[in-house]
Amino acid sequence: MASSKARSQRSPLLVVVAAVVIFGVGAVTGAVVEHAKAHATPSVTGSHTSSGTSTSTTSPSSSSSTTTVAPARALSVVSTTPADGSTAVASEGPIEISMSAPLSTATPLPVVTPATPGTWTTGGSTLTFKPTTDFLPLSSVTVALPGGPAGILGSGGGRLSQSMTEHFQVANGSIVRIQQLLSLLDYSPLEWVPAGTALSSSNTESQVAALYNPPGGSFRWREHSWPAGLMTMWQPGVDNTFTRGLIMSFEADHALSPNGSIGPGLWSALLSALASNTLNTGGYNYALANKTTPESLTIYHNGVVVATSPANTGIGLSPTPNGTFPVYERLRQQVMRGTNPSGSHYADLVRYIAYFHGNDAVHYMDRADYGIPQSLGCVELPLLDAARIWPYLAYGTLVTIIN
Numbered sequence: 001m002a003s004s005k006a007r008s009q010r011s012p013l014l015v016v017v018a019a020v021v022i023f024g025v026g027a028v029t030g031a032v033v034e035h036a037k038a039h040a041t042p043s044v045t046g047s048h049t050s051s052g053t054s055t056s057t058t059s060p061s062s063s064s065s066t067t068t069v070a071p072a073r074a075l076s077v078v079s080t081t082p083a084d085g086s087t088a089v090a091s092e093g094p095i096e097i098s099m100s101a102p103l104s105t106a107t108p109l110p111v112v113t114p115a116t117p118g119t120w121t122t123g124g125s126t127l128t129f130k131p132t133t134d135f136l137p138l139s140s141v142t143v144a145l146p147g148g149p150a151g152i153l154g155s156g157g158g159r160l161s162q163s164m165t166e167h168f169q170v171a172n173g174s175i176v177r178i179q180q181l182l183s184l185l186d187y188s189p190l191e192w193v194p195a196g197t198a199l200s201s202s203n204t205e206s207q208v209a210a211l212y213n214p215p216g217g218s219f220r221w222r223e224h225s226w227p228a229g230l231m232t233m234w235q236p237g238v239d240n241t242f243t244r245g246l247i248m249s250f251e252a253d254h255a256l257s258p259n260g261s262i263g264p265g266l267w268s269a270l271l272s273a274l275a276s277n278t279l280n281t282g283g284y285n286y287a288l289a290n291k292t293t294p295e296s297l298t299i300y301h302n303g304v305v306v307a308t309s310p311a312n313t314g315i316g317l318s319p320t321p322n323g324t325f326p327v328y329e330r331l332r333q334q335v336m337r338g339t340n341p342s343g344s345h346y347a348d349l350v351r352y353i354a355y356f357h358g359n360d361a362v363h364y365m366d367r368a369d370y371g372i373p374q375s376l377g378c379v380e381l382p383l384l385d386a387a388r389i390w391p392y393l394a395y396g397t398l399v400t401i402i403n
Helices: 002-040 175-184 203-211 242-253 264-276 383-392
Strands: 042-050 052-060 077-081 086-089 097-098 111-113 120-124 126-129 141-144 164-170 189-194 216-221 285-290 296-300 304-310 322-326 330-340 345-357 359-365 380-381 398-402
Touching: 002 052, 002 126, 077 359, 175 189, 175 216, 203 264, 242 264, 242 322, 242 398, 264 380, 285 383, 296 383, 304 383, 322 345, 345 383, 345 398, 380 383
Parallel strands: 086 164, 285 398, 359 380
Antiparallel strands: 042 052, 077 097, 097 126, 111 141, 120 126, 141 164, 189 216, 285 296, 296 304, 322 398, 330 345, 345 359
């Protein structure tokens, strides 16, 4: 009985020790398993191939992932309207620039020169500029597209890599409107009367639009005592010698080259003169040289004869041409040099010179008498008459040679 009791008292202790041992082994074994599992878990690292397809690789030593994003594709210009180098472009626009991808609403905008009021809008991949005032006739317009880090920006982050510049020229305006404006500014012997309410000279938008679409109205001669030959030269809407003479007179008064050509500078100066009411105060002049003996030169101012003089015109071997020509150069004096029909050379000091056709001019020339053909094409006058007539022979003044 005693030995049996002793065995029963030792049994609980053995059970506890065994349990502790078994538990401890289990705890250590579990820690090792969890650690091994942590190191056995693969990590994924993202990358892009040249085609943009995503692939993955495993790394036994990393527990984080990294993704590399391909750079945004650069933008390019698909088309521009008007096309680069276009001429006779409509004055009202618009300007459209089509890009290779949709655009960001925060994109930098192109710059239009000359500066023109208007609005840029972005729609999809197209930039559109609509001017609020028409471009001036014959303007050379430049559209500068920004490129590089501050270039035109796409919605995907791409930019125009390099700056670009596009050019085009606007269509010409109306000859009728030039004639109307020159009449309003008192450069013409004709008055223009609008059919309705006159346009406000300070309304830039309507005045520019009228350069292309003139308002209705009528022309009428201010005086009716002009020679018939001058009056028959007038043709509304025609850029002929008569109109070129008016243009030259205006150009000479407004720091433009008095050549009768129509360019953007002329249109701008006409509008500026109209807005400031800068009128011609010199009236309208006309010169008529008659080669019928005794030869003469007659000067008209505002329809009235203000001067007459005997004159010499060209000899048979070098005649003064018939026709009508505007004065294109004026000099107080000059040494004229040339070759006579005989082959000899001359160098004559002349005064009060007004060139009207090539090397032909109205001027003073020292002669024993006047009224017969003596020159090599010029219209020669006595000194006092030349001095009195020269102020009327302003730039653009028409000189008509008859008979």
